[in-house]
Amino acid sequence: MNMSDxxxxxxxxxxxxxxxxxxxxxxxxxxxxxxGYWRLASENRRFTALFWSTAERDPAGTLGSQSHTSAGSKxxxxxxxxxxxxxAATAQTxxxxxxxxxxxxxxxxxxxLNQQIQRExxxxxxxxxxxxxxxxxxxxxxLFGTVFGIIHALHAVAVGxxxxxxxxxxxxxxxxxxxxxxxxVAIPAVLAYNLFVRRVRVTIADLExxxxxxxxxxxxxGFHVGLNTAVAATTAMPGAQAEVRS
Numbered sequence: 490m491n492m493s494d495x496x497x498x499x500x501x502x503x504x505x506x507x508x509x510x511x512x513x514x515x516x517x518x519x520x521x522x523x524x525g526y527w528r529l530a531s532e533n534r535r536f537t538a539l540f541w542s543t544a545e546r547d548p549a550g551t552l553g554s555q556s557h558t559s560a561g562s563k564x565x566x567x568x569x570x571x572x573x574x575x576x577a578a579t580a581q582t583x584x585x586x587x588x589x590x591x592x593x594x595x596x597x598x599x600x601x602l603n604q605q606i607q608r609e610x611x612x613x614x615x616x617x618x619x620x621x622x623x624x625x626x627x628x629x630x631x632l633f634g635t636v637f638g639i640i641h642a643l644h645a646v647a648v649g650x651x652x653x654x655x656x657x658x659x660x661x662x663x664x665x666x667x668x669x670x671x672x673x674v675a676i677p678a679v680l681a682y683n684l685f686v687r688r689v690r691v692t693i694a695d696l697e698x699x700x701x702x703x704x705x706x707x708x709x710x711g712f713h714v715g716l717n718t719a720v721a722a723t724t725a726m727p728g729a730q731a732e733v734r735s
Contacts, residue, residue, distance in 0.1 A: 497641040504634025504667050511623045511630070512674045518620050519681045526613075526688050532561030533695070540567065562609040562692065563699055566602060570703050573601035598707055602700040609696060613689045617682060624678035631671020638664020 540563075574594065642660035 497637050497644070500637040501634045501641070501664065501667065504630050504637075505670070507630050508627060508634075508667070508670050508674050511627050511678075515620065515623050515674065515678045515681070518616050519677065522616055522620075522681075522685055526685070526692075529562060529613075529692070533563045533692075536561050536564045536567075537699070562613075562696060565609065566605045566696055566700060567703065569601045569605035570598055570700070570707070573598045574707060595704070595708065598704055599700075602703065606693065606696050606700060610689065610693050613692060617685055617689075620678055620682045620685070624675050624682055627674040627678065628668070628671040631668040631674075634667030634671075635664045638667060 574597075639661055642664065645660065
């Protein structure tokens with residue numbers, strides 16, 4: 490085997506290695522993101538039931554009563570809304586307390602809710618770019634290996650080391666398997682990416698609906714929060730200053 494044949498076979502083997510690595514990474518991402526979305530949905534369902542059951546008894550106090558003790562994206566959105574209403578958001582903005590007090594509380598609440606929803610969107614979309622990249626490139630990696638495998642088979646025929654259909658069927662068949670493997674790696678990546686993108690859209694739409702309901706709840710109560718609730722939440726946030734209106 491000359492140097493050219495060695496380099497060609499090295500490219501073919503490298504393509505198989507890359508496809509194996511892409512397949513492993515794809516399934517790790519699928520399991521990790523799938524479990525994360527499932528856990529987030531469960532946390533949001535629990536928080537929603539708890540939040541609105543509290544809202545029926547204490548509309549003013551519920552604006553922040555559970556936001557700092559519950560997990561999930563809805564809880565974090567609620568916490569951002571309560572921080573806006575209580576004025577205890579100095580850790581998330583460069584504005585001074587005086588400036589916060591001067592802003593319209595309705596506009597301030599919407600600003601904080603939208604900012605938190607965008608943070609949740611970025612967290613939900615993390616890893617999806619890599620999954621999409623694998624889905625797009627895996628078939629080309631396999632095709633790359635196939636091309637070099639066929640080049641090796643044809644070169645063997647040209648130098649006389651292989652002859653007839655029997656001599657080239659094996660190398661060509663092995664080379665074509667690289668394309669098949671590339672497609673097999675891409676299919677679950679494409680399906681998972683589409684499923685996860687839909688999951689992100691549904692979750693963000695749910696958060697936006699919840700934010701609208703939270704604004705309506707705050708508006709019905711004059712954008713006030715309960716005194717005890719505000720004190721409890723601000724003591725849970727070191728260094729934060731609260732403007733509490735009871």
